[in-house]
Amino acid sequence: MMMIQKASLRRRKSIFRTSIPYLYVLPSIIVMGCLLAYPMFYNLYVSLHRWQLARPDKPFIGFDNFKAVLTDEIFMKVMTTTVIWTVAGVLLQMLLGLFASLYVDERRRSKGVLRSLLLLPWVLPGVVTALMWSWMLQSDMGILNYILQSLHITDHPISWLGSTTHAMWTLVFVNTWKAFPFWFLMLLAGLQDIPNDQVEAARIDGARWLGIVRYVKIPHLTPIIGATGVITTIWTLNYFDLIWVTTKGGPMDTTSTLPIYTYRLAFEFFDFGKSSAMAIVSLVLIGIICSPYLRAMLKSIKE
Amino acid sequence: MKSLKTAGNLLVFAVIAIVILFPLYWLLVTSLKPSDEIFADPPTLFPKTFSLEHYRNVFRTSEIPTYFYNSVLITAVTVIAVLAIASLAAYSMTRYKFKGKLAYFVVILFAQVMPITTLIVPLYVMWGKLDMLNTFTSLIMTYCAVLLPMAIWLLTGYFKGIPKDIDEAATIDGCSSFGILIRMVLPLARSGLVAVGLTVCITVWQEIMVSMTFVNTDSMRTLPAGINSFITKSGIQWGPLNASGIVTTLPVLLIFIIFQRALVKGLTAGATKG
Secondary structure (H helix, E strand, O other): OHHHHHHHHHHHHHHHHHHHHHHHHHHHHHHHHHHHHHHHHHHHHHHOEOOEOOOOOOOEOOOHHHHHHHHOHHHHHHHHHHHHHHHHHHHHHHHHHHHHHHHHHOOOOOHHHHHHHHHHHHHOOHHHHHHHHHHHOOOOOOHHHHHHHHOOOOOOOOOOOOOOOOHHHHHHHHHHHHHHHHHHHHHHHHHHOOOHHHHHHHHHOOOOHHHHHHHHHHHHHHHHHHHHHHHHHHHHHHOOHHHHHHOOOOOOOOOOOHHHHHHHHHHOOOEHHHHHHHHHHHHHHHHHHHHHHHHHHHHHHHO | OHHHHHHHHHHHHHHHHHHHHHHHHHHHHHHHOOHHHHOOOOOOOOOOOOOOHHHHHHHHOOOHHHHHHHHHHHHHHHHHHHHHHHHHHHHHHHHOOOOOHHHHHHHHHHHOOOOOHHHHHHHHHHHHHOOOOOOHHHHHHHHHHHHHHHHHHHHHHHHHOOOOHHHHHHHHOOOOHHHHHHHHHHHHOHHHHHHHHHHHHHHHHHOOHHHHHHOOOHHHOOHHHHHHHHHHOOOOOHHHHHHHHHHHHHHHHHHHHHHHHHHHHHHHOOOOOO
16 A cells, blocks of 8 residues: 555656656746747738728638738838848948947957947937937928038938938938947957957068958958848848837838838738738748748757 | 047047937937927027926826836836746756757747737737737736747856756755756856846837837826827927937936946857857
8 A cells, every 4th residue: 555655656756857847938838829829820810811900700811811912012112112121221230330340349448438339329219219310300400401501511401201212211321320239249249259369460461451350350250240140130120110100101101111011001001911911921031031040040959 | 640540540439429429419408408499590509598397397297207107117027027937948948858848949949030010910809809908917928928039048048058066066955946046047147137137128118019009098108109109299399209208218228337248248148159
């Protein structure tokens, strides 16, 4: 009798022991399962139905939402805008971050001050960045137009955010102002990691500043540039706050990027079906962009 | 030659300082000008008279104090919840072998790149069905879910760096597995916890899309969504708006200044090894 009890107790104990690791991950699985995984499948479900807030019935319509979204005349416009916003934005952020990090890395006394200074835009809340710049970019009383006019660079006030030709590029520049510090930070960390004797050796061999940057520093930064490039591409592609607060995608949809358009489909036109289809298009797009990064990460996990 | 170089450096320094600081200066100065001076032509680069009227308006007659309180509450709860749940998961990932671990990690990895637009519609429908729109719970839980994958990923990296000998020594002393996590691992991973906590804090503090969608009662809004709703009203009041901007910025700026070192270290930890 005692023996059996003991054995069952031991078994119960060992069941408890093997379940310990699962107990630890359980809370995260519950939260992510209910609020990430389930919604993602629900999104797929919604995208296959005609799901509009104005209509009570939600019939299954197969891929009609996808067809409607992809053949919509605005779709190509949104894709083009998204590509310009993302590619130009990331390239500008990278270049500015590279120059800033190269400059700051060579400073001695002012390094700390410059680093804090350059990180400020990145810490500034997105909504505040947006309202601050839209205040400065006002066409009639904005400080930027005033400065440009008093320096005689232009003779009439420019409508930075209100014109279809300027709005997109204006926003790309504002976003570069806000987002380049992340590049700066990552590249600076990489530059500080370069052994000093490598730079010295190159200098003794007669390399000038540009040569050292080109043949010693840049090659050392390549892996960081790759990883940061993927991260900032996803962030820029998905970035919503700045455009939403300043232009809401206007004028005439010229600043409508994928997330803005997806959001408007749902909460301005109340067409949840089309919006969900659009969201899946974004998901696929991001999956494609990330695939080399994800593959590299998967390889490192398995090791 | 040397003085030329110094002058050049000074010039670059000045350009950097102006490009970064002028917008912030303009935000601050506008918030401190009396209403009629804000629209003065030509604009005054340095205010003729300082006035706190916009701050008084913001704190007395607007909903900003309520928004501020809501934001503090939501951010604090989210930070604590994310750190607690992610610590448990990361501890399990680095100390135990179990079936499904690889699958779990792969899911975490993919979840990090999932755009929030794929979640917003289904979550809106879900919270609506549960009758939980316009609650802090819906915001906090959504933020937790979105930020958990990143937090678990980063904390796993930190926990890996803590030697397992400590665990063994503690086990011999009669410490339970949970006790090891609380008494040994967490204190040793402090800088990692700070970096992750700060990232969550800064992200939640400025989040706008989720909060303006799930909450539409005026008294329940967060600070960024509250300010944003000022902008769309007919006729923008730039004075109070700039003052609200300063109010929104100060807490994160303060936190950034205090924890800068930890934040920078946390963000660049992976970069130099790559």
